[in-house]
Amino acid sequence: ETGVTQTPRHLVMGMTNKKSLKCEQHLGHNAMYWYKQSAKKPLELMFVYSLEERVENNSVPSRFSPECPNSSHLFLHLHTLQPEDSALYLCASSHDRQGWQPQHFGDGTRLSIL
Amino acid sequence: SQKIEQNSEALNIQEGKTATLTCNYTNYSPAYLQWYRQDPGRGPVFLLLIRENEKEKRKERLKVTFDTTLKQSLFHITASQPADSATYLCAPGGFSGNTPLVFGKGTRLSVIA
Secondary structure, eight states: OOSEEEEOSEEEEOTTOEEEEEEEEOSOOSEEEEEEEOTTSOOEEEEEEETTEEEEEOSOOTTEEEEEEETTEEEEEEESOOGGGOEEEEEEEESSSOTTSOOEEOOOEEEEEO | OOEEEESOSEEEEETTSOEEEEEEEESOOOSEEEEEEEOTTSOOEEEEEEETTOSEEEETTEEEEEETTTTEEEEEESSOOGGGOEEEEEEEEOSSTTOOOOOOOOEEEEEEO
């Protein structure tokens, strides 16, 4: 039990579909993150939320749209994705957004774009 | 630009030996460095944090060193076991304020029985 739960674990979608990834943490943390992990590449930070406010957006294409309705839940809304968006999408949380705080990761959503 | 290099993509060692993984960074001075373990199909799991004023940190069979002169961190697993087989990620951070962690590509360790 990692404390961070991501659903679905696997997702296959066409380029014209709209889907959402969900992340839930039960650790009482105030910061949440979305990362993209592709083969042979390091983890790429996409978005950071602190106390439900987006504080980082690392030049992510607008076809990825995050939402943080409360401190326990984080969503990543997907629309008109491209084949190169196929990857493992990881959600993480930490006590706050001070960088030294350890991050707790979910097991990710494996996304495949047809 | 900031650059992180982990010594090799893959490292194979014999059970019982000490595994040593290297993390080098250039073009910045992190205030701390974190190490994570990632198993196939799972998210990374935090292992250890070491700060710039600490030379060494230990946790059970794990030892991390941090040499700010060499711009390098070494991660050791003593008396390695097949269950230690995983990918290990280093993540320097703390360059300024709340700057998020930057992760290396990782080293895949295989401990052979």
